[in-house]
Amino acid sequence: TYTEAxxxxxxxxxxxxxxxxxxxxxxxLIERGGAGGGIAAVLHQLYQAEMLTSHELVDQITHLESLIQQADLIIFGEGVNEEDQILETTTIRIAELSTKYDKPAIAICATSDKFDQFESLGVTAMFNTFIEMPESFTDFKMGIQIRHYT
Known part of the structure; x- marks a missing residue:
């Protein structure tokens, strides 16, 4: 509410x-010190803490960029759990790096919801395993839809 704000x-x-x-x-004002980065911005200002984007952090932890540079083909998965922010950040980063290094990339997704986003990031092919996202794991409507670009 306005009063709370x-x-x-x-x-x-x-x-x-x-x-x-x-x-x-x-x-x-501190770059990237907005809503999600407020605590990081304070720690940066007071203690010179390093501020990283989520993509930079994923790269640092996984050495993802160097792995993709070395690969001939990238196959990655998009999980079923929509609340999994880390997985989403990682899959988007994989798509970006695959395009950056001109590597063919295949996304295996739960649903086709992210196909347009992956297409815009240059992913070569996308497959999904569910026609509709199941409400529970016993309610699968299995199938495969394919989007491929050559």
Whole structure:
């Protein structure tokens, strides 16, 4: 609500004033310090913490970019769990890197929901295993739909 937004804004201002008085640092605009990066921005400002995008973090943990550079063919999966942000971030990054290094890439997805997004990222072929996303794992409507580009 508007009242809650005003209260949050006032609390953020108050926190900023405490930091200014106690640590003698002004918390200003920080790149990627918005809604999702607020805590990271404060840690960056106060303790010089490194700020990374989710793609940079995935690359750092998995060495994904160097693996894709070495590959001849990329086959990757898109999971069933729609709330899995890490998997989504990784599959998008795989698609981007496959295009960057001109590698053929095949996406195996639960549904065709991401086909358009993968197509726009240059994925060579896409397959899905479910015609419709099941409500439960006992309610599968199996089938395969194929989208392929040469």
């Amino acid at each position: 005003v209260e949050i804004d006032n609390l953020i201002w108050y926190f900023s004033e405490i930091v200014k008085n106690e640590v003698q640092q002004s918390l200003g």
